[in-house]
Amino acid sequence: MTNKAAFMTDLEKMEIREIPMPVPGDGEILVKLEYVGICGSDVHYYEYGRIGDFIVNGDFILGHECAGTVVKTGNGVKTLREGDRVALEPGITCGECEFCKTGRYNLCPDVQFLATPPYQGCFENYITFPENMAFKLPDTVSSKEGALIEPLSVGLEAAEQGNVTLGSSVLILGAGCIGLTTLLACKAHGATDITVVDVIPKRLDKALELGATNVIDASQEDVLAACQKLTGGEGAEVVIETAGAVKTTQQTPYLVKRGGTIVLVGMAPQDEFDFNFSKLMGEVAEIKTIFRYKNLFGKAIKAVSTGLIDISKIVTHEFGFEEIAHAFDVNMHQKNDVVKAVIRIN
Numbered sequence: 001m002t003n004k005a006a007f008m009t010d011l012e013k014m015e016i017r018e019i020p021m022p023v024p025g026d027g028e029i030l031v032k033l034e035y036v037g038i039c040g041s042d043v044h045y046y047e048y049g050r051i052g053d054f055i056v057n058g059d060f061i062l063g064h065e066c067a068g069t070v071v072k073t074g075n076g077v078k079t080l081r082e083g084d085r086v087a088l089e090p091g092i093t094c095g096e097c098e099f100c101k102t103g104r105y106n107l108c109p110d111v112q113f114l115a116t117p118p119y120q121g122c123f124e125n126y127i128t129f130p131e132n133m134a135f136k137l138p139d140t141v142s143s144k145e146g147a148l149i150e151p152l153s154v155g156l157e158a159a160e161q162g163n164v165t166l167g168s169s170v171l172i173l174g175a176g177c178i179g180l181t182t183l184l185a186c187k188a189h190g191a192t193d194i195t196v197v198d199v200i201p202k203r204l205d206k207a208l209e210l211g212a213t214n215v216i217d218a219s220q221e222d223v224l225a226a227c228q229k230l231t232g233g234e235g236a237e238v239v240i241e242t243a244g245a246v247k248t249t250q251q252t253p254y255l256v257k258r259g260g261t262i263v264l265v266g267m268a269p270q271d272e273f274d275f276n277f278s279k280l281m282g283e284v285a286e287i288k289t290i291f292r293y294k295n296l297f298g299k300a301i302k303a304v305s306t307g308l309i310d311i312s313k314i315v316t317h318e319f320g321f322e323e324i325a326h327a328f329d330v331n332m333h334q335k336n337d338v339v340k341a342v343i344r345i346n
């Protein structure tokens with residue numbers, strides 16, 4: 001067995017190198033990875049070398065959306081055995097702090113999250129991981145779907161925070177991977193009226209394919225007027241911003257219904273900008289924010305395994321491990337074409 005990893009060696013430079021085979025410690029499993037998704041954050045690090053305060057320093061392995069097969073177990077591993085397929089929840093938390101102890105472990109200040117500097121990611125053949133952050137995949141969930149449990153969990157967190165429920169009307173800004181997993185999550189929560197906004201036709205087609213009731217092409221239409229028309233002038237009960245742009249974030253108070261909820265998922269590149277708070281206050285609408293997710297991997301796997309959510313359809317591109325540099329180039333330079341790419345690790 002040899003272990004290779006894809007290192008980002010500089011901006012827009014990727015190199016596959018042999019690395020030592022990790023040995024599972026107490027409570028850890030050794031996983032042979034089969035699929036790893038390319039996340040928008042991976043592409044951002046590849047292009048700019050940083051996201052906010054997280055700065056890539058030295059050779060860096062990207063990738064945090066992964067699934068594979070257990071090939072070895074360390075001492076004390078009880079629930080998993082060789083041959084089990086698993087999805088890995090990429091944040092290893094301390095388990096001790098106030099946030100971990102109250103179940104809000106996504107706020108753990110000591111989290112070690114794959115591919116968030118200084119912690120290396122998982123574009124590699126083998127990884128060791130704590131048993132308690134590995135979720136067994138049933139036979140009905142493929143390893144490719146397993147790698148998509150992570151972005152699906154973000155969508156589920158957004159739907160939960162927005163209290164999306166049976167009959168909800170939802171407007172989702174952005175139809176990238178997270179916009180689409182949010183759409184699938186809202187549908188699974190029972191939303192009956194889901195409008196998706198983007199500027200890329202291929203993404204809007206995907207949204208319709210995945211069950212959006214309406215789409216708005218913001219490059220052609222006035223989003224506010226289109227939303228008013230679709231909602232009889234009321235606005236949407238839940239507005240979920242996944243595009244991470246200043247403009248779309250600023251639009252949210254004008255799209256939400258009186259008493260409704262805005263969920264901010266995408267992070268705008270600019271920290272401070274104009275935002276109409278008085279409109280929200282006059283209408284008693286609320287703003288919620290999310291950071292990653294918590295306690296959702298198990299639910300996400302159940303939703304996929306029972307067919308409640310068909311996550312596989314979000315994938316538009318698949319590449320072999322040796323093609324990873326090309327895969328990143330395609331992600332960067334063909335943004336209008338790529339909705340979601342995954343790497344097959346063999």
Ligand SMILES: [Zn+2]
Binds near residue numbers: 039040150151
């Ligand atoms: Zn991700």
Ligand SMILES: [Zn+2]
Binds near residue numbers: 093097098099105110
């Ligand atoms: Zn903690």
